[in-house]
Amino acid sequence: MKKATAILTAGIMAMGVITSGVTVFAEETEEKTYSVTYNMNNGNAEDMPEFQFLSGNMKGMVSNESRLYVEIDLTLDGKDAYKLTSDCYVLENGKKAEIGDDTGIGLTLTTTAEGTYTDNGDDTVTISTPEHVHHDMLTDTYSVQMKQSVGMNVLGNEEDGSYDSDDLPELTSMVPETIFTLNDKGEIVTYNYLHPEDYETKDxxxxxxxxxxxxxxxxxxxxxxxxxxxxxxxxxxxxxxxxxxxxxxxxxxxxxxxxxxxxxxxxxxxxxxxxxxxxxxxxxxxxxxxxxxxxxxxxxxxxxxxxx
CATH class of the missing domain: 2.40.128 (Lipocalin)
Incomplete structure (x- = not known):
């Protein structure tokens, strides 16, 4: 009987905390990722905001080049921490074109950022300026031509490479405070600057x-x-x-x-x-x-x- 009681008690403790004979369940938190992929074939390229957390504004090219995609993922831990990934890439014959392959159009343009967020309680969350940002900017024989056309640079630096806010603290400016509108399908509906007055719009x-x-x-x-x-x-x-x-x-x-x-x-x-x-x-x-x-x-x- 003692053995059975011990097993039962262990099972209850695994589920929660026993206090004065009452089981208090620990609050459950659920990590969830919200995503959007912009491409002219998706019919949403024109709706993409003028900034994509990248080292260049890709809106014009994505709106006119069917092989170019921008994919943004926002992962919320259910508490107050977020991870943002923005990835711009080229699809050729259904596969990502890689740097050094025979197409010459391979492109690595990826930002990852981590920080805190606030749930606004109205299908929107606001991300803060990140605590850490990493950005990879790598181009190939032909994709390098995009640099000038879309203003691709990292704080004025046009050299290919990996950049990290540990070495370059100003890199956090690539991910400004932003309000995301999300839905229950796990989609990013849209996103905008928290302080749009600080940024000149295209119009x-x-x-x-x-x-x-x-x-x-x-x-x-x-x-x-x-x-x-x-x-x-x-x-x-x-x-x-x-x-x-x-x-x-x-x-x-x-x-x-x-x-x-x-x-x-x-x-x-x-x-x-x-x-x-x-x-x-x-x-x-x-x-x-x-x-x-x-x-x-x-x-x-x-x-x-x-x-x-």
Missing amino acids: DAEKADTAEAGNELIAIPSDDEATTFTLFDNGTYEFYFASYDVKDNGTYAYDADSQTLTITDANGKETTSTVDGDNVKFHYEYSESNQLTGDFTVEAAALADAVK
Whole structure:
């Protein structure tokens, strides 16, 4: 009988705490992971916020490149600790393209962060600035071209490698205080800055660019219609590469006698057009990467009329 009692008591103690003959069960906590994967084929790429806790804003590329994915996982321990993982990768033929494989498009762009969170009690949680962040930024033969186009850098450093807040405390700024909206399906519905006033939005930036550029005179599509070259009335231009969501600004000068358009980019590089019959033609390269280019053809009369 003593043996049976001992077994029963051990079983009860495994379940809770015995106090004065009353069993008090320890509070159960459940770890849960919430996820979202952004990709143009998922139909949610345009809804992805402008920041993804990565070393570059991948929204433009994810919205235009079906092989590129951004996957964000937020694990909550049920108490007050979180782990955030943001992973940007390329799928080629159903498999992740790896660094060094024969595709040349392999990409490792991953952030992991750990800190504390607050459950707001309304399907949202707020994560604090993390206590620890690790970031890997590795590119290959072709994926390296993404660096300039999406502003990929770690606190201004464009070198491939692994970065850790133990050595670089400022790295925690990659994961700002953020409010996540979650659902009971284990999905991240959306997320936003806790203090949006501290960050310039894309719309605000575009409005500022438009105000600075002046009034549009003529928008010239590239021959393949992938890019646009716009001239403004204050002598500035904007080159826009839609697939990468990249804009480039500089100045231009037009000589009516020779029908020549001279373009000077942000780095001082000059591009001069040529006349081909009734057309004016020029080849433009993005000031930060010669991989992003456009060939443009515009009627000479239309150009002259626009900038007169």
